[in-house]
Amino acid sequence: MNNLLEAQSVSKKFGNFTALNQVSISVPKGSIFGLLGPNGAGKTTLIRIINQITMPDTGQVFLDGEPLQTHHIKDIGYLPEERGLYKSMKVGEQAMYLARLKGLSKAEAKTRLKYWFERLEIGDWWNKKIQELSKGMAQKIQFIVTVLHEPKLLIFDEPFSGFDPINAILIKDEILRLRDNGATVIFSTHRMESVEELCDQIALIHQSNKILDGKLTDIKKQFKTNTFEVGIRTSNNLLLEKELSEKFVVSPASFKTLGDELMLNVKLSEKDVPNDLLSFLTSKGEVSHFVELIPSANDIFIQAIKNN
Amino acid sequence: MNHLSLIIEREYLTKVKNKSFIVMTILSPIIMIALIAVVAYLSQINNNKQRTISILDQSGILKHSFTDTDNLTYHILENMSLEEAKEQVHKNEEYGLLYIENFKDIDKLGEHIKFFSEESPSLTLMSALESKLEKQLTDLKLEFEGVDVEKIKASRVRVNIGQESFIGEKTSKIDSVVKLIFGGLAGYLLFMFIIIYGNMIMRSVIEEKTSRIIEIIISSVKPIQLMLGKIIGTSLAGITQFVIWIILGGVLMTVLSMVFGIDFAQSQTGQQEILNQAMQNPDVNTEIQNVITAFYNLPITNLIIAFILFFIGGYLLYSSLYAAIGAAVDNETDTQQFLLPILMPLILAVYIGIFTVIEDPHGTVSTVFSFIPFTSPVVMLMRIPFGVPIWQQLVSLALLIGTFIFTVWFAAKIYRVGILMYGKKPSYKELLKWVKY
Numbered sequence: 214m215n216n217l218l219e220a221q222s223v224s225k226k227f228g229n230f231t232a233l234n235q236v237s238i239s240v241p242k243g244s245i246f247g248l249l250g251p252n253g254a255g256k257t258t259l260i261r262i263i264n265q266i267t268m269p270d271t272g273q274v275f276l277d278g279e280p281l282q283t284h285h286i287k288d289i290g291y292l293p294e295e296r297g298l299y300k301s302m303k304v305g306e307q308a309m310y311l312a313r314l315k316g317l318s319k320a321e322a323k324t325r326l327k328y329w330f331e332r333l334e335i336g337d338w339w340n341k342k343i344q345e346l347s348k349g350m351a352q353k354i355q356f357i358v359t360v361l362h363e364p365k366l367l368i369f370d371e372p373f374s375g376f377d378p379i380n381a382i383l384i385k386d387e388i389l390r391l392r393d394n395g396a397t398v399i400f401s402t403h404r405m406e407s408v409e410e411l412c413d414q415i416a417l418i419h420q421s422n423k424i425l426d427g428k429l430t431d432i433k434k435q436f437k438t439n440t441f442e443v444g445i446r447t448s449n450n451l452l453l454e455k456e457l458s459e460k461f462v463v464s465p466a467s468f469k470t471l472g473d474e475l476m477l478n479v480k481l482s483e484k485d486v487p488n489d490l491l492s493f494l495t496s497k498g499e500v501s502h503f504v505e506l507i508p509s510a511n512d513i514f515i516q517a518i519k520n521n
Numbered sequence: 522m523n524h525l526s527l528i529i530e531r532e533y534l535t536k537v538k539n540k541s542f543i544v545m546t547i548l549s550p551i552i553m554i555a556l557i558a559v560v561a562y563l564s565q566i567n568n569n570k571q572r573t574i575s576i577l578d579q580s581g582i583l584k585h586s587f588t589d590t591d592n593l594t595y596h597i598l599e600n601m602s603l604e605e606a607k608e609q610v611h612k613n614e615e616y617g618l619l620y621i622e623n624f625k626d627i628d629k630l631g632e633h634i635k636f637f638s639e640e641s642p643s644l645t646l647m648s649a650l651e652s653k654l655e656k657q658l659t660d661l662k663l664e665f666e667g668v669d670v671e672k673i674k675a676s677r678v679r680v681n682i683g684q685e686s687f688i689g690e691k692t693s694k695i696d697s698v699v700k701l702i703f704g705g706l707a708g709y710l711l712f713m714f715i716i717i718y719g720n721m722i723m724r725s726v727i728e729e730k731t732s733r734i735i736e737i738i739i740s741s742v743k744p745i746q747l748m749l750g751k752i753i754g755t756s757l758a759g760i761t762q763f764v765i766w767i768i769l770g771g772v773l774m775t776v777l778s779m780v781f782g783i784d785f786a787q788s789q790t791g792q793q794e795i796l797n798q799a800m801q802n803p804d805v806n807t808e809i810q811n812v813i814t815a816f817y818n819l820p821i822t823n824l825i826i827a828f829i830l831f832f833i834g835g836y837l838l839y840s841s842l843y844a845a846i847g848a849a850v851d852n853e854t855d856t857q858q859f860l861l862p863i864l865m866p867l868i869l870a871v872y873i874g875i876f877t878v879i880e881d882p883h884g885t886v887s888t889v890f891s892f893i894p895f896t897s898p899v900v901m902l903m904r905i906p907f908g909v910p911i912w913q914q915l916v917s918l919a920l921l922i923g924t925f926i927f928t929v930w931f932a933a934k935i936y937r938v939g940i941l942m943y944g945k946k947p948s949y950k951e952l953l954k955w956v957k958y
Contacts, residue, residue: 228954264740266941283743291740295943297733302535310531314524314741355737 217242217366217397218263223272225258232258234421235272240366240399240414245392247412247429248401249514254418256401257294260368263399264291276366287316292359294370294401298343298351305339308358315362322361329357333383348375356384360391367391368399373407385411405511415510417517425517429510436508436516440480441487442466444502445494450475453497461485474501524742525750532725532754537761546762550770558777572616572646577606579623580630586657593646607637617642619650627662631655686908700906701879707828707902708874711835712867718759718836719843719863722751723856726847726940735940744937749929752840820908827905827914834921835898838928839863845932848939855946870896874903882907892917894924931956 218240225233233255240246250256261267263274265281274281276288299307305326312322330336333353343351352375360367369388373381388411392398400412408415408429416426425432443466447453453475457463462480470476479490487505494500508516536542575596578584587595596615598606603620610618617638624630634654636642660670684696726748729735738747846859873896877887882904891901891909897917901909938955939947947955 261941266736266739286741289740291737293733293736293740295733295736298737299535299734300728300732301539310527311737311741313527314738316523358737 215241217277218399219275220259220263221273221275223259223262223269223274225255225262225267225269231421233262233269233418236418236421236423237272238416238423238426240397242397243392243395244413245388245398245400245411247408247415247510248399248418249403249408249415249510250418251518252403255421256418257370259418260291260293260370260399260401263366263368264289287362288365289368290315290359290362290364290366291368292355292370292372294374296352296355298354300344301342303339304341304343304346304354307343308354308361311358312361317362325361326357329361333357333387349377349380352376353380353384356387360387360396364396366397366399368401370401371403372400373402373404405509405514408510412510417514419518419521424521425513432513433507436513438480438506438508439483439485439487440478440506441490442468442502442504442506443477443479443490443494443500444468444470444474445498445500446472446474447498456497461490468502470501472501476502478506525746525753528742528747528750529754529757532751533757536721536725536755536758542758542762546765547769550766550773554770554773554777573613574616574619575606575610575613576619576621577601577603578621580621581623582661583621583654583657586653610637611639627658627665631658697907700882701903703824704878704903704906705874707824707832707905708871708899711832711898711902712871714759714763714832715836715839715867716864718755719840721759722755722840723843723847724853725751725755726844726936727850727853727856730848730851730940730943739940744940745929745933748841748844748933748936752837752844756836756840820905823911823914824905828902830918831898831902831921834918834925838894838898838921838925839867841925841929841932845935845939848932848936849942849947849952850939851943851946866895867899870899874900878903878907883909888913892920894921897921 216239218238220236220238222235222237223233224231224235236255236259238246238248238259248256248259258267262269263281265283265286276285279285302310308326309319309322312326313319317325327336330339333356335350335353338346338350338354343354346354356372359369367388372384372388376384385407388398388400398411400408402408412429414427415429415432417424427435445453454463454477457477457479461482464478464480466476466478468476481487481490491500491503494503571592571594573594573596575598576584576587577598584597587597589595598609601609606618606620617636620635620637622630622633622635624633631654636647636650663670663673729738742750842863846856846863849859850856870890873887873890877884877890878900881887887900887904890896891904891913898921901914901917905914934956935952
């Protein structure tokens with residue numbers, strides 16, 4: 214069994230509103246899986262179904278090959294997007310309570326919490342009340358409580374919101390470390406640069422339907438347009454631009470340069486080979502820049518949604 | 522199950538450790554006792570105040586029928602006009618002037634008696650004077666008609682109906698009063714408990730929603746567990762508070778009455794006198810004995826068991842609805858429209874308890890409402906001291922438990938959906954839709 218989590222044609226309706234329509238995803242063991250989509254696409258509903266907070270109307274979810282059951286709750290750690298803590302409770306008490314709800318014994322919870330509090334350098338917060346903490350501080354505690362019981366599957370919904378850049382990196386490194394230690398991560402966010410950095414696999418949900426999924430690299434290959442960013446110095450830039458635009462689709466490009474090269478995006482057709490373009494260019498002048506344009510996760514996101 | 526006890530523990534501890542809860546627990550009995558003490562003290566002063574009433578009897582037939590009492594002195598005026606009498610009474614700062622005009626016809630005389638005073642006179646004093654005058658004038662009229670008043674008095678027969686149930690239990694009117702007090706107390710206690718702690722549950726659900734911790738919790742436990750844990754934890758905190766109130770109140774009452782010599786029963790004298798009259802039994806000792814036998818006559822075991830069962834059933838029924846309301850809204854101001862339909866049957870139950878059960882504990886209205894689950898806990902608790910057949914209690918309890926299971930199920934449905942809904946205040950129609958999700 215290579216997939217830790219498998220959702221098979223999951224549908225969910227709220228009254229007349231379809232929140233999820235026949236959505237299937239497979240999350241490989243030990244991967245970081247990006248669950249993407251615009252606001253209101255149905256991501257949170259899917260995550261809640263995985264967490265057994267809501268039940269699907271049709272379809273099934275398997276964790277480690279077994280249909281979801283109550284005992285799976287302790288195998289999942291969930292950091293919701295809408296998250297908070299009891300305002301009037303002390304940090305330590307609260308963390309203990311949440312840890313014990315996940316099935317940890319009192320002693321076990323205490324040792325693990327001490328370890329994590331030290332690790333994230335918040336050891337002296339134990340007796341503070343939540344209302345004394347800043348938002349970022351409270352987020353750290355929520356993060357700890359999510360991962361404390363060492364679940365097989367971690368689900369983070371917008372984990373970086375509310376963190377300053379330093380703490381965001383700290384949390385990102387923790388997520389990567391947890392993955393390296395064997396956890397599987399589902400990661401839901403709008404921040405495409407963190408998708409780019411972290412995710413191995415993604416699924417894109419739009420208007421209750423899954424419109425895209427697979428390995429990030431595969432998807433990028435699928436979305437690349439065979440376009441190259443070119444910088445070249447010649448005696449006559451205008452002439453070259455004219456010659457190029459007769460053969461290929463050309464548009465102006467911009468990137469950082471030292472001189473006054475001609476900067477263009479050149480889109481090759483299916484039958485064209487990049488090397489032919491390069492040799493053509495070298496025959497015309499001094500090539501300073503030649504890069505294949507790989508679509509960013511952001512581009513893919515926007516493109517996929519537009520196409521739909 | 523383990524989760525449930527954890528939730529109960531947390532709910533209980535956070536409630537009990539909460540500052541305002543502690544303050545309320547300690548202050549409430551103090552304030553209550555202080556208020557009662559002030560009222561008792563004031564009525565004591567009031568009762569001890571000496572009042573003087575002047576009487577100007579132009580007819581001369583009534584002036585001998587007034588005898589002074591502990592705090593009321595009659596002052597007979599003679600040989601002066603009404604104006605002079607008024608002036609004198611006013612000057613001497615007396616309580617008032619009773620003016621009896623001279624008429625031959627006793628009926629006419631009775632109709633023209635007047636009372637002059639600075640302020641409007643106390644109602645009890647007026648009715649006392651009225652009954653005294655009425656009696657005198659009636660006697661006079663009888664004598665005038667040639668009837669021997671002494672004979673009538675001698676031939677008056679006293680009747681005191683001895684009440685006994687078919688199985689031989691002796692009851693009396695004082696019995697009914699004791700029963701009423703017990704039943705009323707039990708019903709009212711439940712009513713107060715539901716309102717105070719139901720609200721507390723509702724607020725604690727709203728707090729979880731607004732602090733956004735709910736989704737974190739709900740990914741570990743089932744919503745129904747969370748809801749039940751909340752209800753049970755809060756009730757335990759409530760019971761703790763009640764017990765402390767009773768103990769503290771008792772201690773304070775004893776201390777206060779010992780230190781300041783305030784007789785707390787003083788404020789009750791009014792009712793006791795009425796009771797006395799109703800009993801037509803001036804012997805205080807027998808009265809106390811009657812109360813004690815009445816107490817022993819109560820179906821004590823039945824009362825205690827029924828109290829516990831109906832209390833739990835009624836409380837759970839309503840508190841699950843409170844929890845559902847808390848889940849349905851985002852803030853407390855939105856709760857009003859949903860609270861009304863909950864409060865209506867509760868208040869109705871108390872009114873029925875007060876007005877109908879007293880009148881006729883086994884009449885149609887009280888019997889019917891002691892079966893309807895939303896009113897049955899209060900009404901039945903008020904009826905039980907009067908002896909309700911066991912089968913009725915069992916049927917009512919069964920209905921209550923059935924409804925309670927239904928409302929918990931219903932509330933859990935709303936709760937499950939509601940706790941994750943933010944923003945718009947739902948309509949009743951939407952709430953019904955949630956149940957189907």
